[in-house]
Amino acid sequence: MRDVARMAGVSLSTVSRVVGGQQVAPDMAERVRRAVELLGYRHDAVAGNLRSSNRASSSIGLIVEDVSNPFFAAIHRGAEDAARERAVVTFAGSSDEQPERERQISEAFLARRVDGLVIAPASTDHGYLVRDVDAGVAIVFVDRPPRFIDADAVVTDNVGGARAAVAHLLEAGHRRIAFVGDDPEIFTAAQRLEGYRLALSEAGIPADPALIRHVSFRAVDAADVLDALLGGPAPPTALFTAQNLITVETMRRLHELGLQRSLAHVGFDDVPLADGVEPGVTVVAQDPYAMGRRAAELLFSRLDGEGGPSRRVVLPATLVERGSGRIPPS
């Protein structure tokens, strides 16, 4: 910037004003712009921010389990689009469901002075963020609510969605419905299991522990879990798979076994091609793009000074019927 000032024969202040779009005499501004062009000057937004009063970096950080999981990738895009409307740039990182890693990524983003963080939490304790919240960083949780910290959150109605999924299978006459989900340590998995239990109890059907299974490595375990369920003494006639990767792997295995027309199946989360197979796979769909967008919007509203108690936005999960849920018990 100094070089630009020298070349244009003006002061640093003037260059700063031209770059910042403030009032400057047209001829001077023109001289400055020419110098900028000639010297290939690139503004340093980071240095600029240091001295500026509001100290906004116009950047936010997004932390999800895995940026390459389609569900989180859609959240990412939603948040990016909301950020972009405000000329805010987005950091993204994958926690792989590891609290330690989530924390490292958070701190790396915070050290770079992001204005806010959108977090799909892996940690169970977000106390480490309070000092940043106190310092004015806006934090919004998405997909799962925070713990040990008061903050805005955007979540899906997991209980209601799971309940609707299982109710749909019950309607088709099923009484032996298996639950295949993530470890119940994961908030959404626990909630979906609760919805499953709720639907059963409403129908007066006792939950059979043998039909409730948890996978550790989704794409890897899901087929084995299915095989185990089917090989048991009293196999299920219907499946509720409570996570997108589990649903995909279960679909794959059902087709492999040629059972896709004889076992009813409903998944939580929409998956690509669920409507491209025969029969189409019924799901309760979340709207991850909307979740990401809403989360970022909430974040910006806080940055804009909106006070008040923390807000919880609950988005519905809607049943998308495609056929697989109407297969009758065999």
Place this chain on the structure above:
Amino acid sequence: MRDVARMAGVSLSTVSRVVGGQQVAPDMAERVRRAVELLGYRHDAVAGNLRSSNRASSSIGLIVEDVSNPFFAAIHRGAEDAARERAVVTFAGSSDEQPERERQISEAFLARRVDGLVIAPASTDHGYLVRDVDAGVAIVFVDRPPRFIDADAVVTDNVGGARAAVAHLLEAGHRRIAFVGDDPEIFTAAQRLEGYRLALSEAGIPADPALIRHVSFRAVDAADVLDALLGGPAPPTALFTAQNLITVETMRRLHELGLQRSLAHVGFDDVPLADGVEPGVTVVAQDPYAMGRRAAELLFSRLDGEGGPSRRVVLPATLVERGSGRIPPS
């Protein structure tokens, strides 16, 4: 930091040394650490960088067409993982195939002083980046090579992959093979069309222009394009779909029409569930995770001072046979 120094009763330099992990007397270091803890001090990496000699921000920017497209999301994860190994943080942005937007995102990242950029280019002219390259920013292109700028790139062998796909269909006896791909303005689309033509000409079959179709809005058009092909006077007996979203939509439509067993089909790019349907859909698979990782590694090697002419890494696209390519002509 000043507060920390005051509280610990040491100089700013000492605090800086403790935070930076340099040699400091144990008791002083301990006092500083306690003050850091008590005050909830968060280091400002950005300010620190200003004065430091190497001026590395330990951040990179990734620009792809759409962070929520599974192909690019996998590239993203590959780049993130390589970056993370070096404690480097990643910005990500979606260009939506718009050169103007790509440029805006690039400049936003550059203004925040990223050390490097990984770009899946939408633009045809990257001249605007030369000043940054001159200033030491490392730029690596991924998926498509750059134009009007000399830079490293990681691409897939699109011609070879497409050729293998079409050769596979030719082997099954097909002579009327349709090509459905993106606008040939897009580099990869043009390359894949070239591979298609090459395979046909090697088999001594003239390309029929009526069988070569381009879609504008992948998920939207692909079904219509398929319908148009099938409704024509001399419909194809086999399909080569040259992009992941087109492949998915084509699969969906084929199943809808009940034609998945009568029309041979090979896609470019692997897609979820391609092995979960009947028949499994044969594809030529790229390795987007590896592409992203390699691109970031190349970037860091440049940052480490590796000189020499720009490098082009070409990764193979491998045929993954699942059945749909062996359906004979009807």
Place this chain on the structure above:
DNA sequence: CTGAAAGCGCTTACAG
């Protein structure tokens, strides 16, 4: 090993 001082690239009162 430690501290006082200068300076990174910028913005912002403060005078003019």
Place this chain on the structure above:
DNA sequence: CTGAAAGCGCTTACAG
């Protein structure tokens, strides 16, 4: 409208 000076939060020679 413009410029000289101070200062943002830090790091880094330079003395001690």
